[in-house]
Amino acid sequence: xxxxxxxxxxxxxxxxxxxxxxxxxxxxxxxxxxxxxxxxxxxxxxxxxxxxxxxxxxxxxxxxxxxxxxxxxxxxxxxxxxxxxxxxxxxxxxxxxxxxxxxxxxxxxxxxxxxxxxxxxxxxxxxxxxxxxxxxxxxxxxxxxxxxxxxxxxxxxxxxxxxxxxxxxxxxxxxxxxxxxxxxxxxxxxxxxxxxxxxxxxxxxxxxxxxxxxxxxxxxxxxxxxxxxxxxxxxxxxxxxxxxxxxxxxxxxxxxxxxxxxxxxxxxxxxxxxxxxxxxxxxxxxxxxxxxxxxxx
Numbered sequence: 001x002x003x004x005x006x007x008x009x010x011x012x013x014x015x016x017x018x019x020x021x022x023x024x025x026x027x028x029x030x031x032x033x034x035x036x037x038x039x040x041x042x043x044x045x046x047x048x049x050x051x052x053x054x055x056x057x058x059x060x061x062x063x064x065x066x067x068x069x070x071x072x073x074x075x076x077x078x079x080x081x082x083x084x085x086x087x088x089x090x091x092x093x094x095x096x097x098x099x100x101x102x103x104x105x106x107x108x109x110x111x112x113x114x115x116x117x118x119x120x121x122x123x124x125x126x127x128x129x130x131x132x133x134x135x136x137x138x139x140x141x142x143x144x145x146x147x148x149x150x151x152x153x154x155x156x157x158x159x160x161x162x163x164x165x166x167x168x169x170x171x172x173x174x175x176x177x178x179x180x181x182x183x184x185x186x187x188x189x190x191x192x193x194x195x196x197x198x199x200x201x202x203x204x205x206x207x208x209x210x211x212x213x214x215x216x217x218x219x220x221x222x223x224x225x226x227x228x229x230x231x232x233x234x235x236x237x238x239x240x241x242x243x244x245x246x247x248x249x250x251x252x253x254x255x256x257x258x259x260x261x262x263x264x265x266x267x268x269x270x271x272x273x274x275x276x277x278x279x280x281x282x283x284x285x286x287x288x289x290x291x292x293x294x295x296x297x
Contacts, residue, residue: 033095033102033276037297040064040071040270045089049244053077054087056246064107064199064270064292071109071270074246078263081256088246094126094274095208096240103290105203105273106245112197114267117260120154120176122147122248123267124202128239136163143234143241144216146202147176147250152191153202154179157216159232168231176251182218182226192220201271201292210236222293245269273297 038044040063048056059073074087095102108123124146131139143158156172156179158165172179183189194200205217214233218226234241247267252258271292275281281289283296290297 032097033100034093034274035276035279035281036091036094036272036274038272039068040272042072042089044091044272046092046242047090049086049088049090049246049248051076051084051086053079053083054085054247056087056089059268062109062268064109064268068270071268072246073266073268075264075266076247076249076252077265078249078252078258081253084253085249086246088125088244088248089269089272091243091272091274093240094243095206097208098234098238099207099209099213101205101207101277103203103205103273103275103277103287104243105201105271105275105290105292106269107199107201107271107292108245109199109268109270110194110196111266113262114196114265115260115262116148116151116196117262118150118177119255119259120147120149120251121265122250123269124243124245125248126241126243128235128241130162130237130239133237133239134162138162141165141235144206145179146204147179148194149176149179151194153182153194153220155182155216155218155226156180157214157231157233159210159234159236161236165235168228176255180226180228182220184225186224186227189225192225199270203287203291205277205287206233208234208241210234210238219291222291243272243274245272 055075059071063071076085125142126144127142146155156167158167160166181191203219207214212230215229273290275290277286283289288294
């Protein structure tokens with residue numbers, strides 16, 4: 001098992017726990033979407049993305065599903081806007097080549113006292129290291145992000161080139177209340193109202209393409225509620241991407257303020273999975289093998 005690493009690198013965008021072996025992921029390793037399942041053990045991951053005033057640790061009292069034994073507890077404590085607030089676990093090489101396809105899933109539970117003030121909190125992202133690989137000074141760059149704004153669930157993908165980035169939706173980097181607003185039903189419905197004090201699951205189905213041949217699909221609590229086809233879902237200058245889940249209170253830094261009165265945020269993640277579109281793993285489908293609520297994995 002891998003062990004956790006302390007914070008050893010900070011950039012203008014992100015602070016990542018890195019060792020020499022992890023830096024080597026800038027060189028593509030195994031092509032294709034891997035198979036990865038974690039039932040809440042930190043040692044399953046390649047370390048943490050951890051900033052000051054943040055915490056990532058095990059929890060043996062709150063877990064998913066009900067017959068589980070463990071989860072990952074994360075927290076962030078606002079102390080000002082001089083630094084970023086990552087509290088996430090990281091899995092490297094979540095996808096490593098153009099046109100990779102896979103499912104990416106996790107369960108999350110907000111603390112029962114979570115304050116749904118109108119500010120953004122990222123709970124999942126894909127990110128790659130472009131340090132020294134471009135003339136515009138880009139370093140660690142998140143591409144696909146999922147976040148809460150108030151109690152609504154938002155998402156975006158990024159495409160274009162490293163030095164000429166674009167997002168879908170086009171306004172998704174302007175503010176936390178932008179991005180795709182994930183609805184309660186496929187093709188419409190009211191925005192999902194995420195609740196605190198209960199477990200929820202997110203499952204993504206993505207084809208990673210820098211041309212208009214990609215797709216992005218999202219299931220919430222096992223129900224497909226969103227899909228976009230024939231879109232560019234990644235950057236042309238490809239790097240192996242990490243899958244990170246937990247809490248990133250990015251708007252504290254970006255907006256230079258705390259909205260509302262809750263400066264200490266807590267949540268749990270469990271049943272984190274990556275699965276390619278062809279491996280059944282004893283289930284009836286590749287989708288179910290990545291589904292956090294399914295018993296066959």
